[in-house]
Amino acid sequence: MTISQKRETRHDTKVIHLVDDTKPGGVMRFLDHLTTTANQAEVGLGKQEVMVIKRGTWLAPQLDVDVIVSHLSVSWINLPFFLSLRNRHTNAHIIHVEHSYSAGFMEHNVSNPKRFHTLLSTTYALCNRVIAVSEGQAQWMRDNALLSPQRLSVITPRVDLSPMLALSPSEARLPYPDQAVTIGVIGRMHNQKGLDLLIDAFRLLNLPNLKLQITGGGPEEARLRVRAQGNTNIHFADYTDNPTAAYAACDIIAIPSRWEPFGLVALEARAAAKPLMVTLIDGLTEQADPSYAISAPKATVEDWAKALQSLTGANLSAMGRRGRLSVMPNDTRYIQQWQRAMTPRARKASSSQSRKGTGNVTSHTPA
Numbered sequence: 001m002t003i004s005q006k007r008e009t010r011h012d013t014k015v016i017h018l019v020d021d022t023k024p025g026g027v028m029r030f031l032d033h034l035t036t037t038a039n040q041a042e043v044g045l046g047k048q049e050v051m052v053i054k055r056g057t058w059l060a061p062q063l064d065v066d067v068i069v070s071h072l073s074v075s076w077i078n079l080p081f082f083l084s085l086r087n088r089h090t091n092a093h094i095i096h097v098e099h100s101y102s103a104g105f106m107e108h109n110v111s112n113p114k115r116f117h118t119l120l121s122t123t124y125a126l127c128n129r130v131i132a133v134s135e136g137q138a139q140w141m142r143d144n145a146l147l148s149p150q151r152l153s154v155i156t157p158r159v160d161l162s163p164m165l166a167l168s169p170s171e172a173r174l175p176y177p178d179q180a181v182t183i184g185v186i187g188r189m190h191n192q193k194g195l196d197l198l199i200d201a202f203r204l205l206n207l208p209n210l211k212l213q214i215t216g217g218g219p220e221e222a223r224l225r226v227r228a229q230g231n232t233n234i235h236f237a238d239y240t241d242n243p244t245a246a247y248a249a250c251d252i253i254a255i256p257s258r259w260e261p262f263g264l265v266a267l268e269a270r271a272a273a274k275p276l277m278v279t280l281i282d283g284l285t286e287q288a289d290p291s292y293a294i295s296a297p298k299a300t301v302e303d304w305a306k307a308l309q310s311l312t313g314a315n316l317s318a319m320g321r322r323g324r325l326s327v328m329p330n331d332t333r334y335i336q337q338w339q340r341a342m343t344p345r346a347r348k349a350s351s352s353q354s355r356k357g358t359g360n361v362t363s364h365t366p367a
Contacts, residue, residue: 013046014065015342020055020072024241025188026264027071027099030157034338043335045342053081060085063092067342070096074123086126093344096124097131097155102282103140104259104299108192121146129341131155133262134283155337156283157262161327163244164271169324170251170317177312180209183277184250186243187265189218194256194279194299196220199227199234201304210311212254213237215246247272251316258299260284271327275319277307292323 015038017031031050038045046066053072058080068089072078074096086094101120110116124130124147131153132138138154141147173179183202189195195214202212210233214224217239228234240246247253253269254277262283269276276293278284288295294310296303328334 015067016065017069033159067093095129096127102261104281161271169273177209181251182211185214189220198256200301270323273320273324292319
């Protein structure tokens with residue numbers, strides 16, 4: 001069997017994932033699930049490894065791999081690394097997964113859109129393929145011409161959903177407010193997540209039989225605890241690596257984010273048969289079907305107050321069951337998407353030549 005024939009099986013393809021943020025959270029959980037699933041020989045995604053890159057590193061390491069998957073943050077300080085990575089691996093298949101940026105991010109964080117677009121389009125041009133984590137994020141990329149449509153794929157993240165799918169759906173119950181309801185917020189306490197908006201809306205209404213349970217940690221925790229002081233129906237719990245119990249303890253999951261390229265908590269909540277309350281922003285719009293979700297049009301206190309008021313009369317048990325039905329029960333389609341993304345359309349050289357990584361930046365063939 002020749003090298004090229006052997007590579008077509010994809011079982012011995014070498015794949016490395018580059019990360020520069022290993023804090024507990026969605027990216028690392030997604031990456032752990034992808035690499036664990038991919039390293040099962042029968043799925044045909046090759047051998048997967050993870051390498052941590054320090055932010056601000058200029059020179060990329062010489063990697064003996066076929067496929068490089070970047071989960072790095074795109075920034076001016078990281079641009080030299082991306083240039084070096086392309087220059088040292090001219091025939092490798094380089095993929096970038098965009099975990100961070102979206103229309104919502106731009107709205108709240110970017111004062112010079114033209115400069116920001118230049119950074120993104122320059123970085124994306126160095127990659128054979130860019131993965132958007134939601135259709136909303138992909139449309140934002142298309143609308144701003146950040147890369148050619150042929151090099152853009154959409155693959156929504158997955159994690160191990162089996163613990164959530166194993167939870168028993170809530171039994172039929174009386175609509176709110178005839179029965180008490182606990183709203184759960186699970187994840188990082190950061191300005192992005194909009195918890196201040198939800199706390200303010202919760203305090204503004206003082207609705208009966210309604211509790212707010214916030215599970216997680218992060219830079220905004222102390223400020224949020226101060227904001228919630230005096231309201232005995234708002235409770236905080238520490239971050240947990242195993243959020244299954246946190247989902248089980250809630251009746252509905254709220255995601256009041258200001259921006260959210262995908263929204264992994266929404267996926268987990270649906271799998272756990274918990275209805276959603278979400279801001280209609282970025283990737284959350286794709287997880288806001290009114291059959292299982294209550295939505296706030298914008299990330300404002302006023303819109304979230306209206307969303308809370310719309311809980312009245314909602315059949316949360318039925319909504320949760322419909323949400324679970326919207327979740328793929330296995331990873332088959334997900335693995336197929338990654339197989340396509342990791343397969344170059346054409347190779348300029350044999351595998352052994354591609355690992356030498358010599359040549360100039362512009363010599364790669366986009367897939």
